[in-house]
Every structure is written in C-alpha cells, then in structure tokens.
Amino acid sequence: MEKVIAARNLTKEYDGLLAVDHVSFEVNRGEVFGFLGPNGAGKTSTIRMLVGLTEPSEGSALVAGYDIRKEIVEVKRRVGVVTETSNLYDELTAGENLLFASQLYNVPRNERPTRIKELLERFHLTDRRDTKFGKLSRGLKRRVVIAAALVHRPEIIFMDEPTTGLDVVSARSLRKYIEELQKEGTTVFLTTHYIEEADQLADRIALIVKGNIVTVDTPERIKDKVKGTPIVEAILSREPNKLMIKNLGELGSVDLDERRISITTGNVMVALESLIHLAKQEGLEVQHIQTQRPSLEDAFVELTGISAESMMSEKSRGRR
Amino acid sequence: MLMDELRGIYYILMKDLKAYYFKPPNISWGILFPLVLALAFSLRNPEGLIELAPGLVAMAAVFGTTSMEAIVITFERRTGALERLLLAPLSTHSILFAKVLGGAMFGGMISMAMTALAVIFFKMRVTNPLLFSITLCLTLLTLSALGALVAVSVKEVFEAQTLSNYFRFPMIFLSGVFIPVQSIPLPLRFVSYLLPLTYSVDALKGVTLHQTSIGWLMLDTAVLTLFFFGFMYASNAMLKRSLK
Numbered sequence: 001m002e003k004v005i006a007a008r009n010l011t012k013e014y015d016g017l018l019a020v021d022h023v024s025f026e027v028n029r030g031e032v033f034g035f036l037g038p039n040g041a042g043k044t045s046t047i048r049m050l051v052g053l054t055e056p057s058e059g060s061a062l063v064a065g066y067d068i069r070k071e072i073v074e075v076k077r078r079v080g081v082v083t084e085t086s087n088l089y090d091e092l093t094a095g096e097n098l099l100f101a102s103q104l105y106n107v108p109r110n111e112r113p114t115r116i117k118e119l120l121e122r123f124h125l126t127d128r129r130d131t132k133f134g135k136l137s138r139g140l141k142r143r144v145v146i147a148a149a150l151v152h153r154p155e156i157i158f159m160d161e162p163t164t165g166l167d168v169v170s171a172r173s174l175r176k177y178i179e180e181l182q183k184e185g186t187t188v189f190l191t192t193h194y195i196e197e198a199d200q201l202a203d204r205i206a207l208i209v210k211g212n213i214v215t216v217d218t219p220e221r222i223k224d225k226v227k228g229t230p231i232v233e234a235i236l237s238r239e240p241n242k243l244m245i246k247n248l249g250e251l252g253s254v255d256l257d258e259r260r261i262s263i264t265t266g267n268v269m270v271a272l273e274s275l276i277h278l279a280k281q282e283g284l285e286v287q288h289i290q291t292q293r294p295s296l297e298d299a300f301v302e303l304t305g306i307s308a309e310s311m312m313s314e315k316s317r318g319r320r
Numbered sequence: 321m322l323m324d325e326l327r328g329i330y331y332i333l334m335k336d337l338k339a340y341y342f343k344p345p346n347i348s349w350g351i352l353f354p355l356v357l358a359l360a361f362s363l364r365n366p367e368g369l370i371e372l373a374p375g376l377v378a379m380a381a382v383f384g385t386t387s388m389e390a391i392v393i394t395f396e397r398r399t400g401a402l403e404r405l406l407l408a409p410l411s412t413h414s415i416l417f418a419k420v421l422g423g424a425m426f427g428g429m430i431s432m433a434m435t436a437l438a439v440i441f442f443k444m445r446v447t448n449p450l451l452f453s454i455t456l457c458l459t460l461l462t463l464s465a466l467g468a469l470v471a472v473s474v475k476e477v478f479e480a481q482t483l484s485n486y487f488r489f490p491m492i493f494l495s496g497v498f499i500p501v502q503s504i505p506l507p508l509r510f511v512s513y514l515l516p517l518t519y520s521v522d523a524l525k526g527v528t529l530h531q532t533s534i535g536w537l538m539l540d541t542a543v544l545t546l547f548f549f550g551f552m553y554a555s556n557a558m559l560k561r562s563l564k
Contacts, residue, residue: 076409087399091340104328
C-alpha cells in the first residue's frame with residue numbers, strides 16, 4: 001500500500017502545553033482515515049501541522065511525498081482542506097468563491113468554468129451560484145467549502161470536524177459526499193468526535209486522547225480488541241440446569257439471569273449451535289436468540305478510559 | 321515558481337479590491353475625506369495653502385492606506401478567511417504583499433483625489449510627474465506596509481485602529497505636514513527622523529515646491545525604500561510567529 005501521509009514523532013507545544021505528543025502514523029492512498037477523539041485531544045493541531053498552518057515543535061511528516069518542514073508549498077498544492085469553520089468570503093458569491101479558489105490553486109484558466117460548473121452541480125449548488133456566501137445556510141456553506149477544497153483535484157483532502165454543527169439531513173448528505181470521494185480514489189483524512197461517523201466512514205481509525213494516539217486500526221479490529229468480544233444471548237422457556245451451564249461454560253463465560261442466558265465467546269457460530277443443540281437435548285424451547293458485538297463506542301471507552309457520556313456531551317456541545 | 325507567486329498576488333489583490341475596497345461606501349469616503357480636508361484648511365487659512373498641499377497629499381496617503389487595510393487584515397484573521405490564503409500554495413511574503421498592494425491602491429485613490437484638489441484649488445504644481453509618481457507610490461507602499469505590520473500584530477479590529485492611531489497622529493504632527501521639521505524642538509526632531517512620513521513629505525515638497533534638492537530627494541526615496549522592506553520583513557516575521 002502506498003503511504004500518502006507518514007507522520008513521525010509529530011509534536012506540538014503551545015506555551016508549555018503539549019497538544020500533540022510525539023504521534024506517529026501512516027495513511028494509505030485512497031483510504032478514509034479517521035482521527036477520533038474528544039475536543040482538545042490534538043486532532044486539529046495535527047491537521048494544522050500537516051497542512052502548513054502551524055509548524056511542528058518536534059518531529060516531521062511526509063504528505064504526498066513532500067516534507068512539511070521543507071516543502072510546504074508543494075504539500076499545499078496537493079492537498080485540499082476543509083477547516084472546522086466555513087471560512088470563505090461572505091462578500092463573494094458561491095461561484096466567485098470557487099473561482100477565487102481555482103485561481104489561487106492555479107487551475108488552468110480554460111478549465112475553470114467547467115470545473116466550477118461540475119462542482120456546483122455535484123454539490124447541488126447550481127441555483128446558489130450567485131448567492132453571497134454570507135447569505136447561505138450553514139449546511140450550504142459547508143458544501144461550498146468542500147467544493148472549494150476540491151477545485152484543484154487534490155490527492156488528499158483534510159476534513160476537520162466537517163459535520164459539526166450541521167442538522168441531521170446536511171450531515172448525512174455530507175457523509176455521502178465523503179463516501180463518493182473515496183470511491184473516486186481521493187484520500188480523506190477526517191477528524192471527528194462523532195464515534196458513529198468514524199465507524200461509518202473510516203477504513204482505519206486513530207484514537208487520539210490528550211495528544212497521544214492510543215491505537216490505529218480498522219473499526220472492526222478496534223472493536224475486537226476490547227475484552228468480552230461477541231455475546232450470544234438467548235431467552236429459554238425455563239431456567240437451564242447446571243450441566244448445561246457447565247457445558248456452555250467451555251465456550252466462554254456464561255451469565256444466567258433466570259431464563260436469560262448470555263455467553264461471551266470468541267466463536268459465535270459454535271456457541272449458537274451448541275446452545276440450540278443443548279437446549280433441544282434438555283427439552284427447552286429457545287424463545288429468543290441474538291448476538292451482540294461490542295460497539296466502537298464500547299471499544300473507545302475501554303481503550304481510552306473516556307466515558308461515553310463525556311463523548312455525548314462533546315457531541316451536544318458540537319451540535320450547538 | 322515566481323510566476324505562480326505573482327499570479328497569486330494578483331488574484332488576492334483583485335479579490336480584496338472587489339470584496340472590500342471598491343464598495344460604494346468606501347469609494348464615497350475616499351472622495352469625501354480629501355474634499356473635507358481641503359475645504360477645512362482652505363477656510364481656516366486661505367493663504368499659504370500651496371505650502372500645505374504636499375503635506376495634505378501625504379496625510380491623505382496615511383489615512384487612505386492604513387484605515388481600510390488594518391480592518392481588512394484583522395477582519396480576515398477573525399473570520400478565518402486569512403487562514404484560507406495561508407492554505408494556498410503561496411509564500412507568506414506574497415500574501416502580505418498582496419494585502420499591502422490593496423491598501424496602497426486604496427490610499428492611492430484617495431491621494432490622487434487630494435492631489436487633483438490641490439492642483440485645481442490650491443494651485444499646487446507637479447513639476448516632475450514621474451518623480452511625483454515614484455515618490456507617491458513609495459509613500460503608499462511604505463505606509464501600507466506599516467498598516468500591515470500593525471494589523472498582523474493585533475487580534476481585533478478595534479485594536480488595529482487604536483494601534484494605528486499611535487503612529488498616525490504623531491506622524492501628522494512631527495513629519496512636516498503642518499510644521500516644518502526644522503521648526504520642531506530638537507528632542508522631538510529626532511523622533512521626526514524615525515518616521516517614514518517625514519521623508520515622504522520632504523520628497524513630495526521637493527517635486528511640487530522645489531524645496532528639496534535632487535540629492536535629498538534621492539536620500540528620501542532610499543530611506544522610504546528601507547522603511548518599506550523593514551516593515552515588510554517585520555510583518556512577515558509577525559505573521560510567521562503567529563503560525564508557530
């Protein structure tokens with residue numbers, strides 16, 4: 001796999017406070033890489049270093065093959081950035097903002113009208129082309145900002161909390177755009193504090209807390225890392241006998257609550273088969289059966305020690 | 321590479337002129353300001369206006385360059401729009417130079433209006449239009465670079481305005497706009513020589529009133545050039561420091 005971002009000991013210190021603490025990670029070409037963590041975890045500081053908005057205090061990174069310390073202008077040519085705030089020009093229309101972005105990124109003059117038309121259509125902004133940016137709704141502004149970041153067809157797009165503050169419909173359509181970008185082969189570096197967003201969109205996720213990366217892996221593997229793994233849960237017609245519980249105990253840990261039995265196991269299929277077989281042998285009816293896997297939220301809580309409630313409060317703060 | 325930077329400067333300048341400077345209220349202020357200034361002085365002191373004219377042109381340049389530019393830069397910093405420029409594949413020097421050019425062009429518009437009024441009503445004579453243009457351009461660029469330095473040193477628009485006044489008003493009184501530098505008491509005269517406007521007024525007097533020899537004129541332009549590069553260097557260093 002070709003690496004398009006390779007960070008080595010990237011560190012950022014603000015007035016003695018360590019915002020990013022010697023983080024190292026790699027991002028593969030064409031993947032959606034999620035940077036998941038609560039507010040103040042160091043997500044934005046990491047992005048700002050990678051795109052040249054701030055200098056690292058220590059360490060370095062290669063972005064699109066260029067050193068962020070020595071060749072930042074080359075890096076900037078190859079990346080698009082969607083910042084946390086929609087920071088285009090209120091006084092210019094949506095179309096003029098896209099034109100200005102295409103001029104700044106040196107899109108060939110003859111390609112500009114087609115590219116702008118294409119982006120306006122893609123983000124359903126054609127009828128807002130001549131509306132001043134300042135007059136657009138938050139969701140529409142976000143779309144224009146993403147369109148502006150894509151105007152020069154960047155290899156990598158950095159998105160810093162792109163759905164924060166958006167209503168459900170706008171956030172959902174934005175996630176759809178991110179999926180489309182990935183299908184086209186664009187590498188997406190996405191920071192978010194929405195666990196379900198990272199789970200839905202990211203091929204791999206880095207969990208970052210207090211400037212440190214706790215783990216980097218696929219969402220599935222991160223879920224597998226937490227102890228307990230999958231649970232098979234069944235409701236039987238009556239309480240099972242001790243022998244049955246002992247036999248099921250060989251497959252994993254068993255919890256019994258009257259007629260409700262839960263088996264935490266590494267092998268779901270074997271547990272399911274054994275449970276049904278033993279119940280039949282004992283003359284028990286299986287009234288309900290289901291399997292449960294630990295969610296990414298469970299994994300996040302276990303790996304980072306941050307409670308789901310505190311992430312939820314981050315979430316509601318972000319929505320305001 | 322150089323072409324990319326020049327293109328970037330041009331597009332940022334065009335965007336700034338469209339989005340901020342050439343708005344109807346700014347244009348009307350740009351015309352009204354020198355008109356009111358000229359009228360006020362002609363009513364107060366109808367005699368000796370020709371002596372005052374170069375100073376009034378310099379004063380128009382001071383307010384024209386620094387007022388809007390400081391607002392534009394600090395406003396863009398607050399809204400995050402300046403960050404958008406910093407994300408573009410351009411050096412910070414080019415971004416700042418584009419901003420300085422915007423301020424200089426707006427100041428140029430006001431100074432030219434003042435010059436026209438001075439020529440028509442005060443009978444000021446621009447004896448060497450080429451030297452006058454060079455002097456005025458250097459003045460505008462230097463003062464605009466000073467405006468940029470002020471703007472990148474602060475966070476809020478009102479701070480930029482307050483800080484600008486710390487430079488603007490002493491410059492008006494100590495740079496020979498109203499009182500010749502030679503008449504200023506000695507300790508304050510040293511301050512005068514530290515102000516770029518002193519050299520602008522001296523040079524403008526030279527190309528309109530023939531009060532300055534060609535040697536002094538050359539010295540004035542050399543000092544103004546030094547001030548310009550000094551302010552640009554300091555502004556860039558301040559901007560870069562904010563990125564650390």
